Each structure stands twice: as C-alpha cells, then as structure tokens.
Amino acid sequence: ARANQTTALVGSSGCGKSTCVSLLLRYYEPSSGRIMIDVQSITNHKIKQLRQNIGVVSQEPILFGISIYENIRFGKLNATRAEIEHAAEQANAHNFIMKLPNKYETLVGERGIQLSGGEKQRIA
Numbered sequence: 001a002r003a004n005q006t007t008a009l010v011g012s013s014g015c016g017k018s019t020c021v022s023l024l025l026r027y028y029e030p031s032s033g034r035i036m037i038d039v040q041s042i043t044n045h046k047i048k049q050l051r052q053n054i055g056v057v058s059q060e061p062i063l064f065g066i067s068i069y070e071n072i073r074f075g076k077l078n079a080t081r082a083e084i085e086h087a088a089e090q091a092n093a094h095n096f097i098m099k100l101p102n103k104y105e106t107l108v109g110e111r112g113i114q115l116s117g118g119e120k121q122r123i124a
Contacts, residue, residue: 009021021054021056023035023042024042024050024054025047025050025051025054025056026042026047026050026051029043052076057121057124058124061117061120061121061123061124062124063108063109063115063120063123063124064108064109065107065108065109066107066108066109067102067104067105067106067107067108068097068100068103068104068105068106068108068123069081069084069104069105071108071123071124072084072087072088072104072123075087084104085104088104088122088123091122091123092122093119093122093123096119096122097123100113101113108120108123
C-alpha cells in the first residue's frame with residue numbers, strides 16, 4: 001500500500017484475514033518470518049502508534065447504547081468535535097448522520113434508532 005491510501009483486506013472464510021490483522025496490530029508476534037513497514041521491521045514501531053493508524057471494520061459492528069458522537073469518539077477519547085466530524089466524513093457517514101433526528105446526538109444501540117448494517121459499519 002502507498003502512503004495515505006486505504007487498503008482493504010478481503011478473502012474467503014478461513015484464509016487468514018483476522019490473523020493478518022492481529023499480526024499488524026501486534027496482538028502477537030509471527031512464529032516465523034517478519035513483517036516490514038516500508039523498510040523497517042514492525043517491531044521497530046510503537047504498538048500504540050500502529051493501533052492508532054490501523055482501522056478494522058468487522059462484519060458485525062457493535063454500537064454502544066449511546067450517541068453517535070460518543071460511539072465515534074470511543075476510538076479516540078480525546079478527539080475534538082472537528083475530529084469526530086472529520087472521521088465521519090472520511091467514513092461517508094456525515095451526510096446520513098446530519099439527516100437523523102438529533103444528528104450526532106442521536107442515540108443508537110438497543111434503545112436508540114435502528115440503523116442499517118452499512119450505517120453501523122460507517123459509525124463503527
């Protein structure tokens with residue numbers, strides 16, 4: 001992948017997508033070989049920085065029973081309002097959020113409004 005590009009990891013069930021992501025996030029180290037980012041070993045990168053720069057969207061996103069704003073902020077607790085809205089724009093969620101009854105303050109989850117699977121993924 002090139003700098004500032006989004007890369008999707010897709011494949012059939014059981015082919016190792018989750019394992020690849022777990023290795024990239026350094027949940028565990030490879031049993032053989034090594035992972036390189038640019039020309040450096042992944043072990044030279046700080047785990048916190050790696051995890052801040054890798055986004056994962058599972059097939060079944062989970063939203064908490066709180067506002068859309070708080071669900072997005074959950075990924076970065078010290079995010080500003082502008083950063084939250086920028087993240088939503090990047091995920092193609094801002095436009096549909098602005099059409100909701102209370103916009104970013106709309107409650108989702110068990111007691112909130114029902115969203116489509118795609119809308120949930122964009123917020124997650």
